[in-house]
Amino acid sequence: MQNSDSHTAPQHNASDKKPFMQTNLPLAVGAAVLILSSGLLGYTVGHRQGLTVVGYDADAEQLVEVVQKQKSELAVLNKSLNTAIQERDVAVSNSNDLYLEMNKARDAQAQAENIGVLYREVLRQRGGIALAVQHVAIKPLPDNAFEYQLDLMQVSPGKSNASGSAEIRLIQGTEVLTVPMEDKNFNFENNERLTGRWTMPKGFTPNFIEIRLNSAGKQVVRRFSWSKGPAVENQSSFLSEIPQTEANSN
Template sequence: MSNTESNITSQPDNSEKTPFMKTNMPLAVGAAILALSSGLLGYSIGHRQGLTVVGYDADAEQLVDVVQKQKTELATLNKNLNAAIQERDVAVSNSNDLYLAVNKARDEQEHSGNLGILYREVLRQRGGMPLAVQHLAIKPLPENAFEYQLDLVQVSPSKSSVSGSVEIRLIKGTEALAVPLEDKNFNFSESERLTGRWTMPKGFSPDFIEVRLSGSKPVIRRFSWSKGQPVENQSAFLSEIPQTEASVN
């Protein structure tokens, strides 16, 4: 009887343990899945956060480089702007000075022109002034070339024009060379300027230069020859400058 009771007593203990495990198995599996999911989620968030921090550092460094580059370019632009402003101020100042100088020269030219008109009128009233050589200038150039500038003037009481021709001679002792003139004819009422160039023969050094004007009344003027410093920059080809020729008279 006692053995039977012990067997009967032990059977209820096994029947109670088996349903408990079966009943709580889904809960245990869910807890395990939840723990695994939490671990994966934490790793994913941490990994993304790490990538975000690394990307932010790279973007920040690139932004710093861009800002520094822009600062350098801005400093260069400011420097160029200041230089341009200074150049503009200098140009404006020079322009103003040039404007004043031009106006002053124009006023002086107008004043001289008015005085010239007045003097010519006085000369006309006093009988006028015959054809004359007002000025002769000789400019030495490189390679034994020379440039002449001849100013002629006359004042006619009747305000008529005068015409004729010009001859320029280089004289050394009894030898005379004719200077080739680009335009030897003249025709003017008050004044005229004749210019040209020629090449002096090698070894020839004149003592005098003579100007002869042919017209209603011949005019001859002789000037002492003097040589100045040659001009370094000439505005014509020296090979095209005509040579002097011996004068027949």
């Protein structure tokens, strides 16, 4: 009886365990599926988060480059603006200085003219000054060309004008050349300047330059020694337009 009981007990325990595994199998499968799903979800979220962070870093780097570029362009613009402001200030300063210098020059010129008027009045009261050659200047130019500047003056007691013609002669020994003047006529009360240019013939070097003034049947003659100075490099007209000298018939 005891033996039969002992064999019966283990069979009862086995039958108890089998229904437990069968009963909890769906729960175990569900737990496994839940664990797997959780892992997959975590990987997916982490992967997307990683891609988002990488994209953000790239956008941030590009934004930094744009900002740096704008800063560089702004620095260049500021430098250009500062340079323009400095140039404007210098130009304004130079303009003001030039304006002051012009006013000073005008004041000096007006003062000189007033003194000249005063001197002429004194000279008129003392009998005046007859027509005369006040100054002669000859400037050598390239290609054997020359420029003349002839200043004439007079102080008439009756304030009458001096009118007539001028003649410039170049003298080398017994040979005489007449300079072709652009405007040889004059008509002035106090002073007048005659200017022009001519081309010297090759091989001709004058010893004297002679100025002749013909006015109201009277003639004024002044002779100066010829001396050649340094050539003027910047001429204001074409040398081909400068007239040639001609031999004097007298």
